[in-house]
Structures are given as structure tokens and as C-alpha cells.
Amino acid sequence: MTNPENKPRRRFLGRTGAGTALLALAPGVRLVDLVLAKDEDEPASDETRWGLLVDANRCTTGCRACVSACEDEHALAKTGRNRLDPQWIRKVELVDESNDRSLSIPLMCQHCEDPPCVEVCPTGASFKRADGMVLVDKHTCIGCRYCMMACPFNARSFVHEEVTGQKSYSPRGKGTVESCTLCVHRVDNDRTPACVESCAVDGHGALAFGDLNDAESTVSKTARSQPHRELRPDLALNTGVRYRGV
């Protein structure tokens, strides 16, 4: 298990003001709660920007540790119809157009700073959380699939049939669109995403997770010292997922 990054959201005392204003909106929430407010009551902060650094030099063809971990974590069962299977994270084989060098990388929602999916969503179900995670609010998703048209990475999938056996922390259901949540339920509990954890244990240590805004985090340090890129720099999305060696 890799260490969770040093989290600015821990430094919450200075921001209880915002927390108070928010909690006061809650019916039935008493003042006592405010005094005893714990970390879990604190909203995600825009001082944080969660991101992933993928090291394509370490990732290998054939290794699917991250994909299996994601499927287990979120109970993404096979549908029996390949084309309709959920694909929150998938392995993609790349061939360099200039020298035919081949690479293998995991591809998932890139958690763009300017996400096209959020821009086009008619109901605002597709949204970006303050800490940079791009998520789908499945309560308000009407299943129009416009976000899937807009996503440059085919990172989203549509639930084409009834789903059973969901995990309590990862609700998903027929008729709505879904994608990588960056394991928001784990990150909010100071853990790293399932794919990162499994890549370190069962894979090749190609994934690093952390706060891109925190100069001391491993991802920031690595990002400063090593060249890395977005997959589609021409679209200027400023993605939260970056690739080394691509």
C-alpha cells in the first residue's frame, strides 16, 4: 500500500468558515456537529488538485492489474456483450508514428481541468469537483450521452442494461453514463485509488497518485523532474492524468 499524499484538506481549521456556512443549510444538523466537525464533514477543497502520473516506461503489455483492481473495487461485472462492458480503465497499446516503438498505457478519465463532458452536459450531472475530480451525478444524468460524444478519450461508458451487486460506495445503474471516479470514496478516506494500489503490488509501479498543487507530493516532485505530457495536448484540456515516456 502506497502512502497517501500529504493532504492540504487536513489543514481544515482555517476553512471551518466555509464548512459552517454549508452545514447550516442542512436541516436537522445541530450546532453540536459544527463544534465536533471531523475531517469527513469537510467539503473537498480547491486548494487540492488530485492527479495521476502514469509511467509508460514501467507499464507493460499484457499486465492488467489496474483494470482488474478497478473491476473488483467497483463491481464492474462483464455483461456478456463485449462492446457494452463497462470500461472505466482500459489498457491501450500505442505505436509511435515516427519510429514504430510500441507502448502500453492505461487509459481512463483524464480528469481534465476544462472537461468537454462537463461543458456539454445539459443538466449539470457531469461535473468537476473542487479538487479536480470529474464525476457524474447519476441522480441527474438523463442518459443523453452527449458527454460521450464530447469526450476525446472514449473514457465514458453507458450502462446498457440493469445492474445488480453494486458496492455501497459505488452506485451505478441502467440508463446513466459512468466513468473513472478516481476512486473518490477511497481518496476521501485518505486512501489511494484501487488501480494505483494494485499497480504497486501486483503490477509494475507505473502509477503515482497525489495532489498536483502540493509541491511536496510525489507526483509533483516527479512531474517537476521528469518530462511528461497530456495525451491530446492540442486540445489544451490540462488533464489531471499525465504520462511519462509517451
Place this chain on the structure above:
Amino acid sequence: MTQRLAIALLMILSFGASSIADVNLPSYPKGRGEYCVEPTDVMRRDHFEYLMHHRQISVHLGVRSKRHSLVGCVDCHASQADDGTYISVNEPGQFCRSCHVYTAVKIDCFSCHAAVPDAVVKQ
């Protein structure tokens, strides 16, 4: 014509009234623990308000308090079968379903949300 209509209406109403008396009141297994997160009468009246509010702050803002979360409801209110497996709160006669059938309010929670607590798997 109006008379006939009035009689028909009365008949429908009285039929409705008598059938209400015949219907069984909802019955469901007792939840775990002594108390719910709010007094019972408050929960009966306002549980959806709490859930709606929690849905908003947890999904969009990332507030992860447990008190009013749907997962919390399911954890306490899902009953166990004789073999120890959990029964969905959305099954007939179970906690959510029994009242919602009685009040004829359709809920959409469990097409996406788990209706049983997560199985505890320790590696």
C-alpha cells in the same frame, strides 16, 4: 346525468375508504441498534429531505459524514435471513419497500444503490 355521476363518485369514494381499512399496515423487520439518527416521527416525515440534502453535499462537495447517508440506512435496516445473508431493503415486506408500497410512492434509489450492506471480505 349529474346525479348518476355523483352517485358513481360516492361509490368510488366509499369503496376507497373501506378498502383502506382492509389494507394491512406496513410491517417490517426492526432495525439494528436502539435509536435511529433522528427521532422516528421526524424520520418518517422527513427522511427524504435528509437523503436529498446528503446526496447533494456528498456527491458534489465531497462531504463524507455518515449520519444521513443512504448507506447508513441500509446498514442498520437490512435484515438477515436465517443463513446470515442480507435481504435487500427493497424486497417486499422489508424496510423501505413495505412503507413505500403502502404509501404508493415509487422510489428509484436501488436501481443504482446497493440495497444490502457490503459483504465484509478480509484478505
Place this chain on the structure above:
Amino acid sequence: MDKIRFQVLAGTHTGYRLLLWLLIILIGIGLIAAHHMESQGHWVTGMDNRVVWGLPHVFAIFLILSASGALNTASISSVFGGSDYQPLARLSGLLAVTLLTGGLAVLVLDLGRPDRLVVAMTYYNFSSVFAWNVFLYTGFVLVVLIYLWVMMTPQMRGYVRSVGMVALIWRLILTSGTGAIFGFLVARDAYDTAIMAPLFILMSLSLGMAVFWVSTLTLCRWNGYLLSPELSGKLRRLSALFILGVLYLVALHHLTNLYMAHHQGIERFLLVDGGVYPWLFWLGFVLCGGIVPVWWFLDRRFSTPAWTVTAALMVIVGGLCHLYVTIIGGQAYPLRLVSGYRVDSGFYDGEITHYLPSLPELALGIGGVSLALLMIVVAVRILPFLPTVTGSLPGSNQG
């Protein structure tokens, strides 16, 4: 001018009743299909995670574009002072409302969660072109209904021009908005261009005229009304002009793409070796829906109602082919996931997606068209939409 009178469709001959029942059955089948898609989930359709918009969207966008274009005659009549178009103005407004309703019905019933229509009405994200369109579409129906009321109320005659102007501007924005749904998809080589907006405007003008021809000539025939040859000739030339306009913009779009190196793949796919798509494009759209109808509309030898309706039907078929190539062909071609790299394998990445429309999708689309048509044939029995006397020129009845 006062020679024009409007009346409800007289008599119910067998043809009318047959059509009525046929439409009701088709709508029923469409509803069953929609219910099937919703209760089973979208796996029963040909759509998947790569081709996410399928045949229903082809029909829906066709109907929405036609709705806007069907208002042409009314616009010319009240905004551009074409008084000889006035006999057909009401019908033109009626078509606009009904076609749009049919299109929206298809769009809504194809949603993953059609039961959440109220969510779509209450949660808005104003940076979404789609959300603007919700307003543009509902607003359009309202504006045209007011327009119809103004046209049908003698005391309101003074307002016809101004309301007609609002409707005209509204529909131009509406079709631009529909085009922008595609034009703003920056990551898709097939769509990413501002030309989609004017292209959709011209497509709407051309398709709207075609639908207008088919419905008007049929209804007027039932009602024993003959279009004056002058009016008919003007409208035929207008139709030809709009089709030429579409052909011009489509040519411009593809030529622009051919100049951009990274768009050549999609161009080759859609125009040369993409299987069904080049056939639909060249044979369906360019030849059947473009060149041939332009010829027939311009050549006097083909000026009989029968030829005109045939030409219009071909424009409709060509338009559907064009939308199919644009919407589905554009998605079937793989995305450029990573700049500078070929995506060699993986989860269907870098591959052409083979989309095959399913029966429920087709039924839903046809159901939407039938809904629009049913509303038309019922409306003309209730309110006076149909002209009984020919236009402004005396003696033109002889045509």
C-alpha cells in the same frame, strides 16, 4: 386577396381513414419499441459505447431540421411580402409545430432515463448547447403557435409581420443551435467546425421544403385545391436553390477537411472506403437527394404534382442518408486518442465501429414521423388550415 378562404378538411374518404389508422398503429409500435428500450436497457439497440447516437437521432434531427424549414412559406408570406404565398402560410406553421414535436418525442424516448424528463426541465447547465436547445425547441413551438393564432385571427392581422419576423429569427437560431451540438465537439474530426451551423440551416431549408411539398400537395389534393403554376414554379425554384446550397456547403466542408492533414482519415472513410457510408453519401445524398431533384425541380417537363412529390421524397431520402453518414459515420471512425501515436489494439480502440441499427430504433424513428403526420392530419380536420380558393392572381385556377 380576400378570395382566399380557409376551411377544415371536408369529408372523410377511405384514404384519409386508412392513413389515420396506419399512423396510429405506427405510433403504437414506436411506443412499444421505446418501452422495450427503456425496460431492457439500450443493449437491445445497435448503439454501444462508441456509436452512442444512432438511428433515433438521425430521425429526430431530420424532424427538427424539417420543422424549422417547413416554416419557409409562412416566413416568405409574412416577412418578405410574398402575398401569393399566403394561402399556404397556415399549413406551413402547422408543419413546423408538428414536425418539431415528433422529433422531440424521439429524442426524449431515446434517453437512457426518459422518466427523468423533469430533471432535464429543472436542472440546467447553461454552458451546454444541448440545454440552450431545450429552450430553443420549446420556445419555437410556442412562437409558432402564437404565429398561427395571429394568422388565424382577423383582428390580429396587423401583427402577422412582426410575429413572423420573431419566428424567422428564432428558427435560424434554432437550426444554428442544432448544428452547434455537433460543431462544438472539438475532439471529433467529423464535426469540429463552425460550418456545421450554416450547413444545418441550409439542410433545414431544403428538407423543410421537401416535407412541405409532400404534405401540402397531398392535403390540397384531398381538399380539391390546386396550387397556381406561378406559385408552384417559385417554390420549385426555391427548393432547387436550397438543395444546391446544401451541396455547396457540404462540398466546402469536405474540401476544408481534405486540406487538414489529420482530417484526411475521416474524409477517406466517409467518402471512399468506409463501407456503407460512401454509398449512402454519393448515391443516397449527392445523386438521389441532390442532383436528380435539382434537375427535376428546374426542368419544366417535371412540373406536375406527381413529379414534384417524387422529387421531394427523394430529397427526404437523401437527407436521411446525409444525416446517417454525418451522425453515425462520424462516430464509427475512431478517435485520435493520443497525438503522435497509432492506437494499435486495446478495447476496440483504433478500430472502425460496426453499427447496425436495430428494429426498435427504426420503429421509434418511424413512430416519431408518424406522430408528426398524425398531428397534421388531425389538425386539418379541426381548424381551418387548408386554402379553398387560389392565390392572388385571378384565373390561376386553370393550372
